[in-house]
Every structure is written in C-alpha cells, then in structure tokens.
Amino acid sequence: MPFIPHTNEELRQMLDVIGVDNIEQLFDEIPEELRCGELRGLGSGLWEQKITRLMQDKAREDGQPLCFIGAGAYDHHIPAAVWQLASRGEYYTAYTPYQAEASQGTLQLLYEYQSMMTELMAMDVSNASLYDGASALAEAVLMAVRANRKSKSRRILMPASVHPHYRATVRTLVKNQGIELVEIPYDPGTGQTDLHALAQQTGQDFAALVIPQPNFFGILEDVDALTEWARVNSALSIALVNPLAMAVLSPPGEWSEQGADICCGDGQPLGAPLSSGGPYFGFLCSKQKLVRQMPGRIIGRTVDLDGKEGFALTLQAREQHIRRSKATSNICTNQGLMVTTATIHMSLMGADGLASVAASCHDNLLLLVEKLTSLGEIEPLFSGPVFHESVLRLPLEPKRALRTLAAHNILGGYDLAAHYPELGNALLVCATESRNEADMEKYRRKLEQVLTSRQGACATMTKFD
Amino acid sequence: MLIFEHSRPGRRAQAQAPAARSDLSGIPEQFQRKCKPRLPEVSEMQAVRHYTRLSQKNFSIDTQFYPLGSCTMKYNPRACNSLAMLPGLISRHPLAPDSHSQGFLSTMYELQEILKEVTGMSAVSLAPMAGAQGEFAGIAMIRAYHDAQGDTQRTEILVPDAAHGTNPATAVMCGYQAREIPSKADGDVDMEALEAALGPQTAGIMLTNPSTLGVFERRIKEIADRVHEAGGLLYYDGANLNAILGRVRPGDMGFDVIHMNLHKTFSTPHGGGGPGAGPVGVSKRLQPFLPIPMAGTDGHDYHWLSEEQCPQSIGRLSAFAGNAGILLRAYVYAKMLGAEGMQRVADYSTLNANYMLKRLMDAGFTAAYPERRATHEFIITLKNEARELGVTAMDFAKRLLDYGMHAPTTYFPLLVSECFLIEPTETEAKESLDAFIDAMIKIREEARADAEQVRGAPYSLPVRRLDDVRAARELDLRWQPEEGQT
Numbered sequence: 001m002p003f004i005p006h007t008n009e010e011l012r013q014m015l016d017v018i019g020v021d022n023i024e025q026l027f028d029e030i031p032e033e034l035r036c037g038e039l040r041g042l043g044s045g046l047w048e049q050k051i052t053r054l055m056q057d058k059a060r061e062d063g064q065p066l067c068f069i070g071a072g073a074y075d076h077h078i079p080a081a082v083w084q085l086a087s088r089g090e091y092y093t094a095y096t097p098y099q100a101e102a103s104q105g106t107l108q109l110l111y112e113y114q115s116m117m118t119e120l121m122a123m124d125v126s127n128a129s130l131y132d133g134a135s136a137l138a139e140a141v142l143m144a145v146r147a148n149r150k151s152k153s154r155r156i157l158m159p160a161s162v163h164p165h166y167r168a169t170v171r172t173l174v175k176n177q178g179i180e181l182v183e184i185p186y187d188p189g190t191g192q193t194d195l196h197a198l199a200q201q202t203g204q205d206f207a208a209l210v211i212p213q214p215n216f217f218g219i220l221e222d223v224d225a226l227t228e229w230a231r232v233n234s235a236l237s238i239a240l241v242n243p244l245a246m247a248v249l250s251p252p253g254e255w256s257e258q259g260a261d262i263c264c265g266d267g268q269p270l271g272a273p274l275s276s277g278g279p280y281f282g283f284l285c286s287k288q289k290l291v292r293q294m295p296g297r298i299i300g301r302t303v304d305l306d307g308k309e310g311f312a313l314t315l316q317a318r319e320q321h322i323r324r325s326k327a328t329s330n331i332c333t334n335q336g337l338m339v340t341t342a343t344i345h346m347s348l349m350g351a352d353g354l355a356s357v358a359a360s361c362h363d364n365l366l367l368l369v370e371k372l373t374s375l376g377e378i379e380p381l382f383s384g385p386v387f388h389e390s391v392l393r394l395p396l397e398p399k400r401a402l403r404t405l406a407a408h409n410i411l412g413g414y415d416l417a418a419h420y421p422e423l424g425n426a427l428l429v430c431a432t433e434s435r436n437e438a439d440m441e442k443y444r445r446k447l448e449q450v451l452t453s454r455q456g457a458c459a460t461m462t463k464f465d
Numbered sequence: 466m467l468i469f470e471h472s473r474p475g476r477r478a479q480a481q482a483p484a485a486r487s488d489l490s491g492i493p494e495q496f497q498r499k500c501k502p503r504l505p506e507v508s509e510m511q512a513v514r515h516y517t518r519l520s521q522k523n524f525s526i527d528t529q530f531y532p533l534g535s536c537t538m539k540y541n542p543r544a545c546n547s548l549a550m551l552p553g554l555i556s557r558h559p560l561a562p563d564s565h566s567q568g569f570l571s572t573m574y575e576l577q578e579i580l581k582e583v584t585g586m587s588a589v590s591l592a593p594m595a596g597a598q599g600e601f602a603g604i605a606m607i608r609a610y611h612d613a614q615g616d617t618q619r620t621e622i623l624v625p626d627a628a629h630g631t632n633p634a635t636a637v638m639c640g641y642q643a644r645e646i647p648s649k650a651d652g653d654v655d656m657e658a659l660e661a662a663l664g665p666q667t668a669g670i671m672l673t674n675p676s677t678l679g680v681f682e683r684r685i686k687e688i689a690d691r692v693h694e695a696g697g698l699l700y701y702d703g704a705n706l707n708a709i710l711g712r713v714r715p716g717d718m719g720f721d722v723i724h725m726n727l728h729k730t731f732s733t734p735h736g737g738g739g740p741g742a743g744p745v746g747v748s749k750r751l752q753p754f755l756p757i758p759m760a761g762t763d764g765h766d767y768h769w770l771s772e773e774q775c776p777q778s779i780g781r782l783s784a785f786a787g788n789a790g791i792l793l794r795a796y797v798y799a800k801m802l803g804a805e806g807m808q809r810v811a812d813y814s815t816l817n818a819n820y821m822l823k824r825l826m827d828a829g830f831t832a833a834y835p836e837r838r839a840t841h842e843f844i845i846t847l848k849n850e851a852r853e854l855g856v857t858a859m860d861f862a863k864r865l866l867d868y869g870m871h872a873p874t875t876y877f878p879l880l881v882s883e884c885f886l887i888e889p890t891e892t893e894a895k896e897s898l899d900a901f902i903d904a905m906i907k908i909r910e911e912a913r914a915d916a917e918q919v920r921g922a923p924y925s926l927p928v929r930r931l932d933d934v935r936a937a938r939e940l941d942l943r944w945q946p947e948e949g950q951t
Contacts, residue, residue, distance in 0.1 A: 002801050003540050003732075004813050005894040014820040014895060017827075023812045026819055027712055029681050029838050036714045038804060041582050045803030048544050055797065058568030059553030065565050069558050072784050079481045081513050083550075089527025090520035093541050096738035098533075098874075101926040102866050105523035106737040109516070112468050115944035119502040125942050131594040131740070134784035165784045172756070172780035173601070176608060176640035220496045248489055250498050266784065273550075276569050277559030277785025278594065279740035291940070297738065302936035305921070310928035314936040320597075321877070325633035325643040330597045332631050333728075337736025347468050347512040351504045353482035360483045366491050385492055406564050414560055433483055 002045055063409065066439055068368070070389045070430025071216070071414040072133065072163050073277060074269050076244070076357065077434055078341075079348045082271045086341045096297075096333060100312040101304075106336065107311035110299040113343040120246050120346075120354075121239075121263050122253025123285035128297040129334040133240075133266025134169035136282025137162075137210070139295045139329060140238045140264040141174055143286070144208035146328070147261075147293040150234040153205040154179045159193040161186040161215035162240060164419040182206070188422075191219035191382025191391065198229055208236040211260065213252075214245060217428065218365075218389025219382055227256035239263035243270055243283065244361070245387050247354035252285075262286045271345030272338055281335035281342065292318060295329030357433050361388035364431035364440070371444040372429070375451060381426055389430040391416065391423070396454055398427040404450045410443055468505045468515050469944045478509040503946060522927045523737070524871045530897045534842045534874035534886025535629070535677055537707045537729030539814075539893075542798060545733065549793035559785035563768050569789070570767035573760040576796045577744075583807060584706075584723055585716025586746030590755040592787045596704065599724025599743025600635040600671070605779045606722055606747065606754040607669045607698045608639055613754075613777065616696070619668035623697075625654055627678050627878040629704060632671045641668055648880065652680040652834045654688060663695040673702040674718065675709070675840035677878045678833065679818070679886065689719030698722065698751075703743075706730040707890070708815060708841035711808030721748045730810075731795035742791040753777040758786050813891035814841035817898060821889055824902045829909075833881045842888035844881050851883045856912040856919045858883040861905070863930065864922035868904040 006014075011023075020026060027035075046054070067075050086092065090105060097103030097110075110128045117126040130136040141156050158167060158181040171181060184201070187194045192215070209230040214220050223239070230237040239252035239260040246252075252260035268280035286294060292315065300314035320327040349357065365388045372378050377395040394401060398415040405412040413429035420426060431440065489497060507515070524531065531538035549555070557569055577589040593599035604622060611619050621644045622636035633643035644662055647655045654672075670692050674682045682688070689699055701715040701723035707730045715723045727733050727742040735741075747755060757778045758769045769786075772778070802810070818839040825845055826832050833844035847858045862872030862885070874886040889898055912919045923929060 001809055001813075002806055003542060003892050004809055005892065006813060006816075010895045011816070014816055018816075018819045018823050020819075023816055026812075026815045026838060029683055030709075030713055031683065031686065034686070034713050034717055036585065036712065036717055039582055039711055039807060040804075042579060042799070042804035042807065045806045046800050048801070051544060051797055051800050052548060054800070055548040055551055055554075055793075058572055059551035061568035061571075062553040062557050062561070062565055064552055064556055065561070067556075067558050067561075069560050071560055073559050075556070075558070077481075079478070079509075081509060085513065085516045085520070087546065088517070088520045090523040090525045091737055092546070092734045093526035093538075094523045094737045095531070095533060095536055095538060095735040099524070099862065099866065099872050100931050101863065101923050101928055102524035102529075102871060103522075103737075104927045105519040105521065108467070108522070109519055109737075111942075112944070114942055115467075115469065116502075116504055118943045119504055122500075122502070129739075131598065131788075132783045132785075135594065135598070135782065163784065165781060168781040169783060172605070172782060173638075176605060177638065178640070220492065224495070246498070247502070248492070248498055249496055251502070254499070273555045273790075274558050275549075275555050276557045276789035277787070278783065279788040279790050280784075281740075291942070298942060300936035301941040302932045302939075304928040304931050306929055308928055310931045312931045312933055312936050314933070314940070314942075317937075320630040320634035322630070323634075324630045325637045327630065327634040327637075330601060330631045330634035330638050331595075332597045332629075333595050333739035333741050335736075335740045336738035337734065338740060340737060344512060344516050347505045347507060347515070348478045348481045348509060349504075350477055350506050351501045352477060352506075354504070355501075356482045356484070356487075359487035359489055362489060362491060363487045385496060387492070402562065403564075406562050411558060411561055411565065 065409045065411045067411045068429050068431060068443060069411050069414050071428055073274050075274055075432050075434050076269055078271050078273060081348060082341050082344045085344050086337060091340050092337065097313060104311060107299055109340055109343050111301060111311050113339050114299060116343065116346045117283055117285055120243060121285045122251040123263055124288035125291045126283065126285040127294050128299055129339045130282035130284055130296050130331065131335060132278060132280045132282045134166040135173060136264040136284050137166050137240055138170040138173035140262045140284060141170055141179065141208065143293050143295065144236040144238055144262060145179060147290045148207045148236050151205050151207050153207045155206050156181050157184055157201065157206050157209040158182065159184045159210060159212060161193055161217060162210055162212050163216045190384040191217045192221050192384045193226060195225060202233060206235040208238050210238045210240055212240045213249065214242060214387040217382055217391045218386045219384035220387060223255045227260055231258060236261040241265045243267055244354060244358050247351060248358045261290065267338065267342050270342040272341060279335055279338050281338035293328060296331050297334050360433035364433065364435055365390060368429060368431040368440045371440050372447060375448050377451060381423060388432060389428060392427050392429055394425040394427055397425055401447065401450050405446055408446050410446055412443065467944055468507065471507050471511050471515060472505045474506060476506045476508060478512065480509065529869060529871050530893060530901060531871040532873050532887050532889050533871060534888040535704055537888060537890060539732055539890035541732050541734045545794035545797040548797050549790050554793060567767055570760050572793060572796050574762055574767050576792055577760060579799050580725060580744055580746060583710060584746045585714030586723060587749045588752045588755060589744055589746045590759050591744045591792050592756040592758065592782045593724065593743035593745055594783055594788045595739065595741035596724060596726040596743040597631045598782055599745050600631055601638055602745045602756045602779060602782060603700050603722040603724055604635050604639040606751050607700065609754040609779050610751055611668055618665055621666045622668055623662055623670040625672065626880055627676050628671060628673060629677065629702065632702060648678065652678040652837055653682055653684060656684060659688065660691065663691060667695050667697040669698040669700055671700040671702055673704055675705045679840055679843040680834055680837045681840055685718045708811055710811045712811045722751050727791060727795040732798045733791045733794040740788045740791055742788045742795065754779050756780065756782050810891050817889040817891060817893055818843050821887060821898050821902065825905065828902065828906050833884060842886060845885050846881050847883040850909060854912040855916045858885055860919045861908055864908045864919050865904055866923040867925045870901055870904060
C-alpha cells in the first residue's frame, strides 16, 4: 500500500471506534448500482525502481537536442540554488496561505516577488501570478474591459504580431463574454505593428490595445507610439512583454509619457525550465488606480497584534471565494511554486545579472543570424531591430530543412508556415545565452549540407527533365 | 527582514551571469532601458540563507498535519518530483517535433487513458492548468454543445449553495447566470427546489459529489435524470474525487463533463498555491468540444491532435500544453498506485475521516450532519463553543497552529455556522489523527478556563494575528526604498 501508513492492528482499532466491521461499510450510503468494479487497464502499482526505469527510458527517447526554438519558451540557465530551494518541502508542499500566521514564508516571498516585478516593469502594482503568459493576456483583456471608464466598448485591438497561441487562448477565454478581438496587421517590411493600419482605427471606440515587446517575430515594436495612440484614443494599453528583455529594454511603465496601463507576460525566462510548456507562470502588473480590477491573489504588508511586521492576502473582496459570481475572475490558485523559483532567480541574478544574460542572448542571436545568412540564399525577413529571435527567409520549405536538422539532433527553429503562410519560407530562430559558438557552427554546417543536397537534388532533377 | 534589506550596491552573485560582452549594438537607443530596476544585490549565500529561513516560516505537509478540507493535502511522493525533472523531460521544448517527443507524448496519452478509466468518461483533455480552468473548460463545452444544437435560449447554470466559489464565478465567465439551489438539512440537494428551478433556460448544473458538506449525494441518479430531461447537462467538480477513487465513477453517475484536480487526488504538489492541473473528461456527446492540445496515437507513434482534427474544440487554454510538468508527476503517482492503490486511496481517506468524526463526536463536538457517514472529509460546527465559551472557529483554528497543526478549512461551506471542514487524507497515520483530537479537546478546556487565552492565539508562530483591515485600507503591496536612498 504505497504511502498509506496503517497497520492491520490500527485498522482494527479504528473500525472498532467507528463501529463498523470493515471499510466496505463506510461506503454504504452510495447506491449499490453506482459502484464500479475493478478498474481496468491500470495494472498493478510499480515500486520506485520500476517507475524510475520507465521514466528514464521515456526521457531518453526525447533526447537532448540542440535547441534553436524560442517562440515563447526559452532555454536559459537556471542557478542550481533556485530549484534546490524551491524543492524544499516547506515551499513545495504548502498550500495557498489562507492561515497567514503559518504561511509567512510564502507570503513574504510573494510580497518580494510583487516588489521585484513592479521594479522590473516600472509599474505600480503586481498580483501574485496567474497561470501562464497567454491566459494572463486574457485576464488583462478582461481587466481592461472592466476598468476602462472612458469606453464601454468590448472590442480589443490585437496585433497580428502577437504570439498566435496567445491570440487563440485569449479568444477561448473571452469570447463567451461578448468581447471581440480586432486584428491589426504587421508591416511586412519592418515586422512591426503597422502604424498606418492602426491610424485607420483612430476615432473608433476600443477598450484596449495590446502591445507586444518584443513581438512574436522577435522584433522590437515602437512602443512609445503605440502607447500614445492608445492614450489619445481612450483605449487602455496592455503591454505584453518578455520579462528578461525588460532588464535591457524600456519597461512598460516608461512607455510614452504616462506608461502602459496594464502589463503582462510569461515568467518562464525567470527560472522555469522548458518542461514541455509548463508549469510556467503569468505575471500581471498595472497602474495603482486599477488595482481593484486585478484578478488573482495579492499580498499586502501589515502588522500583527503586537505591531510586528507581517504579510497577508489582501483585497480578497475581488476574489471568487468571497464574491462568488461577482468576482473579477474564477481564478483560485496561482502558480506559487513557479513564483518561488522566479523570486529566488531574480534575487540571485540581480538587475546586472539579468541584463548581462539578456545582452548575451542578443549577441548570440546576432551571431547566429550572421552565420546562417553567410550561407547565402538566407536572409532576415524583417528590417526591424531584434532582441533574441529573428525570422529568416529560407530558399526551401522550413519543414524540410527542420526534418533533416532534427535527424542530426538540431531543432533549427519554429516554422511560421501554419500561422503566417503569407511570409513564405519563414523560420523563427532563437539563441539564448545557453547556446555557444560551437553550437551555432554545428547548426550552420548542417544547414549548409541541407542547402547543398537540395541544390544537388535540383541539379539531378534538371538533368533528368 | 526583506531580501531588499540585505542588498548592498555593487554586490552580486557573480557565478550566475555571463561576463558582460555586449553594448547591445543591435538595439537602437530609443528602445533601451534608461533606469536600472532596483532588484536585490546580494551574494549567492545571502539569497540561499534568506530563502531557506523564509521557508522555515511555513507550515507544509512535509512538516505538519495539514487537514485542510477540500484541499486534499496528502503526502507528495518524492519520486514524482525527481522523475518529472529527468533531463530529457525537463529540457524538452514545447514545440519540439514529434521525433524528439515520443517519451513525453506517450506519457500524456497514457495519462489520458488512465484518467478516462478512473472517471468513467469517454475522453480526456489534459489542457486546463488548474481546477478553475478545468471548470471553465467544462462550462464552455456545455455552452458550445448547446450552441451547436442551435439551442441558444439556455442562460442559467444551477449551482448548489454549498459549492466552491469558483463554480458561480466560472458560470459568469462563460456568459451564464448562476442560480443557487439550496441544500436540505441532511446535506443532500433539495429536490423540490431543483425541480422548480429546472426549465428551458437551464444549460446545466455544477455538482461536487461527495459535496463540500462532506456527504455523498444519494439521489445523484435522480438529479441526473431530471436535469437531462430538462435538456441540461451535468458538470462534476472533481475537488472531492479522492473520496471515491476506484469506488464510484462520475461517468457512471451520469455526469457529462468533469474536471479533476491532479494537485489533490493525484498528489502533485500544492507549491504554496499552485501550479495545479485540471484535466477535463467528457461523455461521448461533448467529445468534439474538448480543449486542445490532446495527445493521439496511430497505434505506433504519438502526436498532438491538430486543430483540423478538432474543428469544434473550444480552443486553447494556454500557450502550450498546460502544466506539463505537473501532468508528468501525476502520471508517476498513478503508475505507482496501480488499480488497487487507487481504491485504497478512497478506502483509507474515508476511514481516517470517519474515525476522526466519531472520536470528535464522542468527545462532545457537534457534527454538522451527525446522521450521515463522513466521506473523505466532514464538518463539525463550533457554534455551541462560540455561544457558550465565546471562542469561535477562527480562535480554535489559530490555537491549533500553536499545537503544531495546520487548521482545517474554516467558515466554508458558508451555510454551516462556525464550521471546520476537516480532511485528514489517507497518508496520515492514526497517531496524527489522535493528536489533532487531543488538541481540540485541550483547546476547549483552555477556553473554559480562560477564553481570552485562546482568542489571542497563536503565540508560537513568527507573527500573531495580523491586521487584515489595515492591510486592505493602507495598501502596501511592494517594497520601496526609503527616501533619499537609491
């Protein structure tokens, strides 16, 4: 009986106290016809060695390829201390800090997290996290619709340069509330949101404009112009940012004259492993005046009976366990453990550490682009400035190149064909600080072989024509 | 002391960042940050020491009995954590091609199959990232189903008064109105009130069974029939699945859609409030609407089902595949338990709860539903103690902390006054349960001798009771440097 401590003697004693003969009787209120027989297909339980072997085999199957995919999940170094600390049982196996006196560790850590995020984003307030970046964007959209006092509109301007999966997630989460997403195209030259197309929306009523930085193509948007457009048009501005990039890029609170109203994104670059897409965490910050419209947990500093400093959940009147159907969101948990790792991560890195990692990513991306474009026939598709990702135009369908590269254990990037067919043979590549020059050289050499063999294949075909 | 207060300008954990090499030459100045964020500047050891010390201010399953009702705070096996973090799994990019994903995808597929079997549903999607998101997906599917039938007059979701707050909040997020159904004195749903509420406007009903009152809804089949006759669908909130694992299956009770809280029933960590995982299971008729992505197989290889293969799906709920790492942990747990282990979960969690209930009643405490069997949890009401001794459920809760036990859930469900919702779980040994009961008896004695003593608890924790009113009125939500400092 894995994880169940009862001895036969104790079982007997407990049944005697209850006054039944066996455990079966404890289920006597459940109608007989509903009982299920033995569960099928589950097999017997495995002891720890067997499950270890099974999982090792599975892990080995997936290998550890050389990864140049970004597209919303980034392979960064995580200090060893981060997960060693977060795996401490006191963090790992605690629950939502409802009993504040017995949860000061988690509560103070969350308060420190809120402080760090507001610093990094240059915003007034932060909540204690949401599920992931995409669902955080959906919550930001809902928050903007509730909070915009100048507009009753339920329409949101959503650039096509926002991650396609984020746009899809937002659609799922807001469509039943009658909220409409209006797409703004990108400039095919720069890869930035098309300001002329946006200008055509001037004078119309929108609840908010979403502003990605960097955008899905890795391109830096003209965030000042976009934020200013939103302000002039009485739309709230929702910044969607990579938190690591904010160590070196102008943060949402400093965009244009008054800053963005709401900012959100995925915290994965701050200490979460790739782990097939999760768990990561979503962050959400805003201006002070919007704090009562925020969804999710918020921690406040206060004092105890003796006047000693302490931390507690606050503004709970926004939340589902108090307000029920009138809550700002149905969210209950946040991503506590991932916020624990992010807080420790940011403490270890500091502003300078994050900035040097961000800069290193940027350098590596430029080097990667240089190496790959040196092959000829490959060029950056957009002219806008980049952070650590770039879209390259290949002379063949990316999926063909990617298949061959994968056979050599290189994941060469993310094929944009499914989401942006108009871009032709477009491949989104990424380099973080975890890739070195030898990795990039390996990629370049293999891609060169792909190009050469294709030319060979073409030449052969011409010959036989 | 905050981490910021350990900070000194110019101090760094040097080993944790590459030497700066770049002047960010590719980034025009207009895009660059002008002012450095004031993050902590500490050494590696200072950070380690600070966060180790902070952790010691928490109660947790690893250190204390944690009978928090409705939260299933059971032991989180260590193997689940270490195996989910094996190199090939932890470093797998979410957009990696199938050629480098067979280990992960096969695990997801097998987990879907396991969850189908234990719940008796036709299909499962692992996409939702938490229970509340699973609820959202469930109600969104009910809506998509009615819409697909051209049945657009259904505007209401029925919710029992004992339900979790997430239920009515979810109904609203899906564009429905939530209508409350009362419970009877014995804890079951009031059938007459239900009959009266059902009609052509009923989209569905959200039920937790066993309910949050800690009792099994005996007339569930009848409820299912009545709701189905009215054209509505039944949603099962899986918060209390631990109580019936391997004993009864929601699919067999007549539910159309369910969510599971893997961080409860499948023992993935609560992590100080997440991450969770809230997979959804459905009956045949809701299958086309399941959220993506889902793992599929051609009998040999595994792949994600494409959007083209799921044209009626309610869509995506996250950027990638939900809380994948949590799903891996749940898989390991399920494999370690096997079929027999699953049933033992229900057996021994129910045994522990009934044992505690009986002993507390014998000691003179008042059960909210004394005629009923406890399920995996039960409610006692401390209204007599509050009236006679002037000591509330909250006072008992705080004093329990002094005795080294986490308090049960207090003041939920809302319809039982001065209540404790107590869930011991199957992993707790008899001596923990006895210690809790002894503490309850002791606290009542203390209250008789000196109520003020109990009202002032806790005394032995890092802080005493906190001023929540001040926390909400004088909002202090972030550290700010003192005036004059940078």
